[in-house]
Amino acid sequence: MTWSSIIIAGIITYFTRMTMVALVDRDLLGERIKAVLAYVPSAVFPAIIFPGIFINDYGLFIEMNDPKIFGAIVAILVGYFSRNVIATILSGLFSYWIIIFLL
Amino acid sequence: MLTKKQLLTKGLLSVAPHMFSVIPFGIVCGAIGIELGFSPILVYAMSIIIFGGASQIVFLQLLSGGASTLIAVTSVGVINSRHLLYGAVLSEYLEKLSFVKKLLISYLVVDQGFAESNKFFQKNKNEPYLHYHLLGSGGTLWIFWQLSTLSGIILGSFVPEEIGLKFAVPLTFIAIVVQDLKKLDHVIVMITCGLSSLLFFDAPFKSYIIISPIIALFVAALVLRLKK
Numbered sequence: 001m002t003w004s005s006i007i008i009a010g011i012i013t014y015f016t017r018m019t020m021v022a023l024v025d026r027d028l029l030g031e032r033i034k035a036v037l038a039y040v041p042s043a044v045f046p047a048i049i050f051p052g053i054f055i056n057d058y059g060l061f062i063e064m065n066d067p068k069i070f071g072a073i074v075a076i077l078v079g080y081f082s083r084n085v086i087a088t089i090l091s092g093l094f095s096y097w098i099i100i101f102l103l
Numbered sequence: 104m105l106t107k108k109q110l111l112t113k114g115l116l117s118v119a120p121h122m123f124s125v126i127p128f129g130i131v132c133g134a135i136g137i138e139l140g141f142s143p144i145l146v147y148a149m150s151i152i153i154f155g156g157a158s159q160i161v162f163l164q165l166l167s168g169g170a171s172t173l174i175a176v177t178s179v180g181v182i183n184s185r186h187l188l189y190g191a192v193l194s195e196y197l198e199k200l201s202f203v204k205k206l207l208i209s210y211l212v213v214d215q216g217f218a219e220s221n222k223f224f225q226k227n228k229n230e231p232y233l234h235y236h237l238l239g240s241g242g243t244l245w246i247f248w249q250l251s252t253l254s255g256i257i258l259g260s261f262v263p264e265e266i267g268l269k270f271a272v273p274l275t276f277i278a279i280v281v282q283d284l285k286k287l288d289h290v291i292v293m294i295t296c297g298l299s300s301l302l303f304f305d306a307p308f309k310s311y312i313i314i315s316p317i318i319a320l321f322v323a324a325l326v327l328r329l330k331k
Contacts, residue, residue: 002145005172009162009179010152016183018209020190021197029191036324040188041218042289043319045276046297047185047312048157048214051304052273059305068270075274079281085120088278089271093123096270 071096105227107235114239117219124275125215125244126251127268132160133255134262139167143256150252154213154245156272158182159252161309174308181308185316189217196224196233208234211241218279288326295319 029037053072056062062069075092082088105113118125129150136146141163149159158179165175189212197205220237227233255262262268283289299315306314 001172002141002166003148005166005176006145006149006152006162009158009176010149010154012176012180013153013155013158013183013186014210016180016186017190017212018206020187021194021209021212022202022205024191024194026194026198032324032327034195035327036320037188037192039289039292039320039323040192040316041221042280042283042292043296043323044185044188044316045214045218045280046293046319047300047315049273049276049280050297050300051311052270052276054301055304061301068267071270072273072277075277076281076284079278080284083282085275085278086123088281089120089123089274092274092277093271096267100267 067096067099070099105230105232107232110230110232110235111239113223114216114220114236114241115243116239117223117236118215118240118243120278121215121219121244121275122247124271125247127271128156129248129251130255130258130262131268132156133252133257134259135160135255136163137256137259139163141167146256147253150249153179153183154210154248155179155183156248157312178308181310182312184313186212188316188320189214189221192221193217193224193237196228197237200234204234208237208241211237211245213241213244215275215279216240216244288323288330291326292319292323295322 049072053068054062071092074095075088078091079085079088133146133150136149136159137143146163149162153159153162161182162175162179165178166172190209193212197208200208216237220240223236224233280289280293283293296315296319299318300311303311303314305311
């Protein structure tokens with residue numbers, strides 16, 4: 001039962017990846033839709049970022065003094081000015097760890 | 104003009120920094136599966152069959168919590184429906200590929216690979232072998248996802264939960280969008296998406312992950328209209 005549901009979930013997931021690339025003719029999309037699609041990264045990734053920061057493992061909102069907020073702010077500042085992915089991730093992680101382990 | 108090999112390497116290098124989040128997240132993902140009591144083969148097979156981090160964890164958590172398989176499968180589909188948006192964006196650059204190649208390369212469309220290859224595509228529209236960049240980014244992510252979930256399965260309960268490795272996930276996506284904070288229209292779209300995701304977080308089947316992008320894209324359409 002679990003195996004068959006994994007396979008079905010896998011097929012569905014594959015279709016989410018493949019449909020727009022292989023099955024839908026791009027000419028069907030109008031110019032306005034194509035212009036809007038330029039915003040896809042900005043429109044999708046915050047839905048991963050915000051809950052990852054503001055909501056804990058139990059589905060509850062974190063306190064405003066949570067170390068994750070501090071880590072995220074450090075990461076945004078470092079990322080904005082350094083333009084470096086590794087620096088962004090590590091500065092966020094380390095500033096978060098410094099608060100939970102040292103303070 | 105770049106050769107296929109150069110494009111492949113550029114794709115590989117573009118996602119390499121993201122390994123600081125992919126590897127910890129993969130380890131956590133494998134370890135959670137074992138901790139929830141699923142067999143190692145089953146947990147690992149998901150990395151090949153589904154190949155989508157967050158959806159793999161949710162799937163196992165739902166099943167172990169007693170949810171029906173229908174709910175678990177639906178949740179995976181909803182969480183991964185965001186790939187439809189990635190595909191719509193990428194289709195412009197993959198148009199010229201044969202149908203079979205489109206079918207094959209689609210398997211490698213994942214968040215960070217899409218993000219980095221899309222950035223490259225926007226700046227290099229005229230390269231003839233663009234898809235090799237996606238092959239390099241998606242292929243690298245695939246290999247490291249396999250290795251890291253496997254490590255998590257082997258390490259199992261040795262992975263300490265309190266060090267908060269999962270926090271690397273929002274950080275990797277901050278790194279992807281942070282430069283767009285320079286553009287007001289993108290900031291508006293990002294805040295719309297982020298606030299919507301918190302507002303709809305409790306919606307069924309984790310659907311906040313696709314509801315909030317749709318709301319944000321409507322706002323993007325409005326912004327575009329106002330700009331004219």
